[in-house]
Amino acid sequence: MGSNASTLLRDEEIQEIEEQTGFSHKQILRLYSRFTSLDKTSSGRLGRSDLLRIPELAVNPLGDRIIQSFFADSPDGNIDFKKFMKTLAIFRPIRKSDGPGAVNSVENKLKFAFKMYDLDGDDKISKDELLVVLEMMVGNNITDDQLGLIADRTIKESDQDNVGHITFENFSKALERNDPGQMMSIRFLN
Ligand code: CA
Helix, strand or coil, rough: CCCHHHHHHHHHHHHHHHHCCCCCCHHHHHHHHHHHHHHCCCCCCCHHHHHHHHHHHCCCCHHHHHHHHHHHCCCCCEEHHHHHHHHHHHCCCCCCCCCCCCCCHHHHHHHHHHHHHHHCCEECCHHHHHHHHHHHHHHCCCCCCHHHHHHHHHHHHCCCCCCCEHHHHHHHHHHHHHHHHHCCCCCCCC
């Protein structure tokens, strides 16, 4: 504490992140100060255990999966501030000025949600994967049989082509009714 986060981030870097993520200058500085407070070793990078200290993620039943997604293309298990912001940007609420290719588009939000379930990354959500994620969400509150029934029903409802798993297309269709653009957004302080 007591250090001025804005002095550690160069203006060009802020501008680059602004262009890539659509976050405002002010939001970037605020999130940078959050980033540095999680970075206990002052290495400029965060690992899994650092992200677990974010209270919103620690209490989120899917927190583990969300944290994993930050490291999707970081095999060394560490991310710098730019990568951190790239993932956060997916959750940025959509505004009129965002183009169709924006990082926070409805499609990218849906893709992110789909990946939460698609544990093996084969672009299909199988019944087993659905079961694993459902179990994470409900804990031990219901029996395996009940979970199995819920998984069967969910697949039946979303699997319009009757292939026994959920494709991204059917997943998107099923979620469209719930306004995914809104659902997959987090209000960042301005
Ligand atoms: Ca899969």
